Amino acid sequence: MMDSRSTQTPTGDEALALDALSRITTQLVAEQRRSRRWSVFFKSLLALYAGIILVLSVASAWDSLWALQLPHAALVQIEGAIDANADASAERVIKGLRSAFDNEKVKAVVLEIDSAGGSPVQAEMIHREIRRLKALNPELRFVAVINDTGASAAYYIAVAADAIYANRASLVGSIGVRLDSFGFTEAMQRLGIERRLYVAGDHKGALDMFSPVRTEEEARIRDTLAGVHAQFIAAVREGRGEKLKGGEEVFSGLFWSGEEALALGLVDGIGDRRTVLGEVLGMETGIDYTPPSDWAGGIGKWLGGAVSRALSGAGGALRF
DSSP: OOOTTSOOOOOHHHHHHHHHHHHHHHHHHHHHHHHHHHHHHHHHHHHHHHHHHHHHHHHHHHHHHHHHTSOEEEEEEEESOBOTTSTTOHHHHHHHHHHHHHOTTEEEEEEEEEEOOBOHHHHHHHHHHHHHHHHHOTTSEEEEEEEEEEETHHHHHHTTSSEEEEOTTOEEEOOOOBOOOOOOHHHHHHHTOOOOOOOSSTTTTTTOTTSOOOHHHHHHHHHHHHHHHHHHHHHHHHHHGGGOOOOGGGGSSOEEEHHHHHHHTSSSEEOOHHHIIIIISOOSOEEEOOOOOOHHHHHHHHHHHHHHHHHHOSOOOOBO
């Protein structure tokens, strides 16, 4: 008697289908194996790359740590706008300066400057701190090096140094004060817009850009600018002393090339960080003491401050 569960021989079409299915399965398995091998390869390559970066970082950190134990020059950078909410804030720069002066292995401090200016308050804070630290450490040489630009508030800081160096094409000087504003009164009249400003204090709205300028208020503003300008000039005269060779045009707000600045006594020589370290200071090693910047937080604070100033309608702060 024949068993009903006995195997039946597949027909021609079924055999072809089974063969095709077998080949597809084999190819899929092979493809998975290849993908697995490539995955392992790329993961190994990534791990090797990360390992190399780690080794180089540790080696660099070890070199820096070792260099800190040897006599060296400290570098502190001032880049960009000098402002409380920027990288070149007094808080950040002073932190770097104090770290440099606190290390007994530091034999000279180089202030690297690349800034067109900014807040006179922030600049004066840095200037005053440099003079204080120098008084506590009179044997430590302090040199400012101007890269592309060292103007306005940046130059105010630089004159606190024992010597200033710049490139021949650097922009130096701009010893003056500015207060930016706009006036929209005529445009408002043409558009039929009425300005309603309520103040307590006759001159509280003096910097309001939507109100006409009053003669007595403009005179008062100019007196304030002149007073701050006088502070700037006094700081330059104190810092440069008899080195200054130019006349009153030096304090007119004009800027000069490094070569012109040398002739006017605004700088002491032509050079960059490398030449100053090696030829002026006789140092082989320079280590950056500038604190790391919180760039994300800095951008947020800067944008917030800019929006706040724009919405306030005021003319803004004094700027060097």
